[in-house]
Each structure stands twice: as structure tokens, then as C-alpha cells.
Amino acid sequence: MSDAIWELRLQVPEAARPLFETALEQVNGAALSVGGSDRQGLVPLTLYLGEEPERADITARLAAAAAAMGIKTPDFTCELMPEIDWVAESQAGLPAVRSGRIWVYGSHVAEPPPPSCIALQIDANVAFGTGRHETTRLCLQILQDLARRCRRENILDLGCGSGLLAFAAARLWPTARVTASDLDATSIRVARENARLNGFRPGRIAFDTGAGYRAPDVRRxxxxxxxxxxxxxxxLMTLARETSAALSPGGVAVLSGLLVTQERAVVARHRAAGLHVQARRRMGEWSALLLRKA
Incomplete structure (x- = not known):
């Protein structure tokens, strides 16, 4: 199957819509879109296909549905859609995001970063972490709070996705060793490329693929x-004891990806592992916790 997309359009009476939907949903590789009815009671149906359909097959399906309803077989159009770079299209509508001193932007953003900001280029991609989600912004806020108060020498970004939080940590603590790991090898590939795009020298951040704290570089x-x-x-709760074991005495963990309603359970599990809440931040329904090892 090629990357071409074929668009098939037709209109059917509102009462006959379910039957025509069923007939068209059985076409291989089809995605069906349904609109609202017009003044004549006709509903637009749009079918998107990854390859050119057999028009005789479509006609037969429509004819069978029409016969079952006792109506005329509807006409349809089928056209090849123009090729569009959907990633570029989606990125074009995304402005830069600022969280304190951290300014996260896509390659399409033409405006210069604000003075004294830490600018990080992260394009929307398969890896999580463009600075837009509340949990990412909460983590960036806590990291900046920590950087104003204390030095950090050895930092781990566990489940790094795009690498954004690892990059922010490396900029906030320029002399610290930073390790970034993710279970997903594709995310690590994207994070490595993002590190290159943001001017990090090879080896400045150690990237590792693996499950939790079992990844080789994470252990080492x-x-x-x-x-x-x-x-x-x-x-987070499953890894609570491993997180505590991986922290040096007095070390801190910034945990997010949790809802406010999940705070109590996450805190309880980490308290049992010897970590205690130092601060928490919330944004909408999302929460981030700062925990310290005694």
C-alpha cells in the first residue's frame, strides 16, 4: 500500500445512514467520516482509503444497501487527495511554549527566543515531550526551582521520550552528568537526534534503552x-522502591504523569520506600511531586 489517500464522497438519506455505514465500513483499509444532515435530510459520508478502491465493488455495496432501503443507488465521487506533509501541517499551528526560563519551540517557529531564555528545539514527533502537556510544564517548573537552590551532579531522566527534560536539566546544571533512558527504542532515537539539533556534544547526555532501572547505563x-x-x-508506584534505591542520600525525585486524584496513592507508595514529599505542583487535573530521600 502506498502513502496515497483516496477520498470517496456520497450523500444518503438520514434514515438509510446506518445501513450505508455498515456497507462502507467493510471496505478494507477504510476510515469513515459522517457529517450532519442538510435541509433535504441527506447526510454526507466520506470514506478515506489507502489505495484506489474497486469502483465496481463500491457500486455493488451501495446498490445492495439502496435496494434494502427501497431507494435509488446514490452517486459517489472518488478522488486522489493531494499529498500533504501532515507533520509539517500540524507543527505549523503550534507556537513556542515558555515555562519560566525554558522556551520550547519547533523548527517552524521563526521568532527569536526571549532574552535570557534557555531555548530548546523539539518538534512534534512520535516521542512524548514537546513542552505542551501540563505534566511536562510542571516538571520544568520544579527543575528550575531546584536549580536556583542547589547543585546537582548526577541526573537521570527516566522515560525520557523526546529528551526535553534531560536537555533542560543539562542546561540548568551545565557540569552535571545526565542520563536519559526510555523503554521505547524509537523515542531514544528521536531523543539522540534532538540532542544533536540542540547542540549537545556527543556523550554530554548518555542515552539508554531499557525497562526502568534495569537499563545498563542507568544501573552503571x-x-x-x-x-x-x-x-x-x-x-511510578511499581518503581517506588527502585527509585529510592537509585537515589543517593539527600537525593530528590521529580515525579509526574499522575492525576491529582492519584497523588495520595503515589505518595503512600513512595513514603513506604523512604521518600517524603518536599513540594507539589498542580496544573488543572495534573500533578507533579518533589520527593526527597532522607
Whole structure:
């Protein structure tokens, strides 16, 4: 199958819509879109296909549905859609995001970064982390608070996605060793490329693929005085004891990816592992926690 998209359009009576939907949804590789009815009671149906359909097959399906309803077989059009770079199209509508001193922008953004900002280029991609989600912004806020108060020498971004939080940490603590890991090899590939685009020298950030704290470089480079994990509440709780073990005495962990309603459970699991809440931030329904190891 090619990357071409074929668009098939027709109109059917509102009462006959379910039957025609069923007939068209059985076409291989089809995605069906339904609009609202017009004044004549006709509903537009649009079918998107990854290859040119057999017009005789479409006609037969429509004829069978029309016969079942006792109506005339509807006409349809089928055209090849123009090729569009959908990633570029989606990026074009995304402005830069600022969180304190951190200014995150896509390659399409022409405006210069504000003075004294830490500018990081992150394009929308398959890896999570463009600075737009509340949990990412909460983590960036806590990291900047920490950077104003204390030095950090050894930092881990667990579940790094695009690498944004690792990059922010490397800029906020220029002399610190930074390790970034993710379970997804594609995310690590994207993060490595993002590091290159943002001018980090090779080896400045150690990238590793693996599950949690079992990734080779993650094990080798610990213990850490700062761990950032913007993942989900479930994995955070599962990894609570491992997070505590990977922290040096007095080390801190920034945890996010959890809802406000999940705070209590996450805090309880980490308290049992020897980590205690130092601060928390919330944005909408999302939360981020700063925990410290005694």
C-alpha cells in the first residue's frame, strides 16, 4: 500500500445512514467520516482509503444497501487527495511554549527566543515531550526551582521520550552528568537526534534503552542526586522502591504523569520506600511531586 489517500464522497438519506455505514465500513483499509444532515435530510459520508478502491465493488455495496432501503443507488465521487506533509501541517499551528526560563519551540517557529531564555528545539514527533502537556510544564517548573537552590551532579531522566527534560536539566546544571533512558527504542532515537539539533556534544547526555532501572547505563551511572520521571502513576508506584534505591542520600525525585486524584496513592507508595514529599505542583487535573530521600 502506498502513502496515497483516496477520498470517496456520497450523500444518503438520514434514515438509510446506518445501513450505508455498515456497507462502507467493510471496505478494507477504510476510515469513515459522517457529517450532519442538510435541509433535504441527506447526510454526507466520506470514506478515506489507502489505495484506489474497486469502483465496481463500491457500486455493488451501495446498490445492495439502496435496494434494502427501497431507494435509488446514490452517486459517489472518488478522488486522489493531494499529498500533504501532515507533520509539517500540524507543527505549523503550534507556537513556542515558555515555562519560566525554558522556551520550547519547533523548527517552524521563526521568532527569536526571549532574552535570557534557555531555548530548546523539539518538534512534534512520535516521542512524548514537546513542552505542551501540563505534566511536562510542571516538571520544568520544579527543575528550575531546584536549580536556583542547589547543585546537582548526577541526573537521570527516566522515560525520557523526546529528551526535553534531560536537555533542560543539562542546561540548568551545565557540569552535571545526565542520563536519559526510555523503554521505547524509537523515542531514544528521536531523543539522540534532538540532542544533536540542540547542540549537545556527543556523550554530554548518555542515552539508554531499557525497562526502568534495569537499563545498563542507568544501573552503571547511579546513584543519582536527581531523578525525573514523567511517566504514569502505575509505573511510578511499581518503581517506588527502585527509585529510592537509585537515589543517593539527600537525593530528590521529580515525579509526574499522575492525576491529582492519584497523588495520595503515589505518595503512600513512595513514603513506604523512604521518600517524603518536599513540594507539589498542580496544573488543572495534573500533578507533579518533589520527593526527597532522607
Amino acid at each position: 551511572n547511579g546513584p543519582y542526586d536527581l531523578i525525573v520521571a514523567n511517566i504514569l502513576a502505575g509505573p
